[in-house]
Amino acid sequence: MIAKEEIKKSQKPRLWQNLFYNDDLLLNVIWKKLDTKGKLKVHKFYYGLFLSLRAAMPLSTARRLYDLLKSNKLLILDKIKKIKFEEGNFSIGFKKNLYIKAPQIVNATGLSNNILKTDNTFIKNLLSNKIIQSNLLGGINVTNTYQCTNELPSNNIYAIGALTYGSDILTNLIEYIVQSTYIATSDMLGKLK
Amino acid sequence: MLRQDCDIMKKIAIIGTGLSGAATFINLIERFKKIDIQSNLEVFLIDKRSVDGKGFAYDTEQDCHVLNTLASGSSILKETPNDFIDWLNENHFNKENYYQHPPRNIYGQYISYRLNQYIDLALKFDINVKKIVDDTLNITFDS
Numbered sequence: 001m002i003a004k005e006e007i008k009k010s011q012k013p014r015l016w017q018n019l020f021y022n023d024d025l026l027l028n029v030i031w032k033k034l035d036t037k038g039k040l041k042v043h044k045f046y047y048g049l050f051l052s053l054r055a056a057m058p059l060s061t062a063r064r065l066y067d068l069l070k071s072n073k074l075l076i077l078d079k080i081k082k083i084k085f086e087e088g089n090f091s092i093g094f095k096k097n098l099y100i101k102a103p104q105i106v107n108a109t110g111l112s113n114n115i116l117k118t119d120n121t122f123i124k125n126l127l128s129n130k131i132i133q134s135n136l137l138g139g140i141n142v143t144n145t146y147q148c149t150n151e152l153p154s155n156n157i158y159a160i161g162a163l164t165y166g167s168d169i170l171t172n173l174i175e176y177i178v179q180s181t182y183i184a185t186s187d188m189l190g191k192l193k
Numbered sequence: 194m195l196r197q198d199c200d201i202m203k204k205i206a207i208i209g210t211g212l213s214g215a216a217t218f219i220n221l222i223e224r225f226k227k228i229d230i231q232s233n234l235e236v237f238l239i240d241k242r243s244v245d246g247k248g249f250a251y252d253t254e255q256d257c258h259v260l261n262t263l264a265s266g267s268s269i270l271k272e273t274p275n276d277f278i279d280w281l282n283e284n285h286f287n288k289e290n291y292y293q294h295p296p297r298n299i300y301g302q303y304i305s306y307r308l309n310q311y312i313d314l315a316l317k318f319d320i321n322v323k324k325i326v327d328d329t330l331n332i333t334f335d336s
Contacts, residue, residue, distance in 0.1 A: 021263070055261045056261065057261060058293070058294035059294075060257070060259065060290070060294065061257075061261075121330055122328075122329055122330055122331065125330060125331040125332070126331075129332065129333055129334070131332050131333075131334065152334050153336055154334065154336075158217075160213045160217065161212075161213040173266075174260075174262055175266045175267075177212055177213050177216055178216050178220070178268065178269055178270070178271050181216040181219075181220045181221075181271075182220045182224075182271035182272075184217065185217060185220045185221040185223075185224050186224055188205065189221070189225060189228060189230060192230050192234070193228065193229070193230055
């Protein structure tokens with residue numbers, strides 16, 4: 001089982017993980033040097049790997065999940081085909097004709113980083129008012145000082161965090177967010193001087 | 194010219210006061226302390242839930258919900274990288290596992306504490322801070 005193997009491996013030092021923990025957000029610097037083709041390739045093939053190393057699941061959480069899996073209290077399924085509601089229950093269909101029924105469903109898939117696909121009213125309005133633009137990966141396009149790019153005479157609007165994915169790559173890490181706010185606030189105050 | 198003598202009022206609105214919003218405000222005040230700005234500043238802290246720095250991510254009561262980053266890289270102050278570790282020690286949260294992956298509710302308390310501390314500090318610098326609890330729906334630009 002993959003979970004058991006991963007827990008076993010985590011007992012020993014992991015070279016790549018240690019490198020990522022000590023990289024001082026070097027990946028974001030490299031990201032900015034890549035051309036469009038390179039960015040799309042990293043996004044498609046390596047982003048998940050980078051994130052699983054740089055913001056890995058804590059061992060205590062992995063052990064808890066493994067225990068639940070082992071005792072058949074947790075079942076992990078993917079590739080949902082359709083969801084129906086009938087006779088007081090949701091019926092969830094997966095590929096390979098597997099169905100499960102549940103009275104309640106929790107959508108815990110998180111927010112979409114793609115602002116063009118979001119159902120958030122605020123983001124939708126910012127887009128329609130041309131206050132923000134999307135980048136090649138669908139995140140909010142920001143400059144090196146985190147100002148949103150737009151065609152308005154003033155671009156004193158800044159965006160920081162996961163929604164700017166694509167302008168940088170590791171946008172949801174605490175270190176990244178704090179560093180971004182430092183750069184953005186320096187820029188803001190520079191304009192007030 | 195003293196800031197108090199200046200009648201130019203600059204306004205900054207920070208939408209969302211989870212980690213990003215709180216870090217923006219805290220680093221804004223940190224930077225403000227160090228430079229000479231000849232204008233009065235007013236900061237609006239806006240959040241649809243509560244202006245407390247916790248956001249969705251750190252507003253949990255379960256200790257088993259832990260950060261997936263290390264405590265050593267989780268300071269909210271850019272220029273004080275050990276700030277979170279020091280805060281853990283000062284507040285007797287110095288359990289071994291907290292240095293690895295601290296509970297999210299503890300981290301939420303840390304952000305909240307620092308946010309409130311910097312709101313107080315802002316007032317000392319004559320920065321007007323207004324908290325607004327409401328859902329932001331739109332921004333328009335009027336030239």
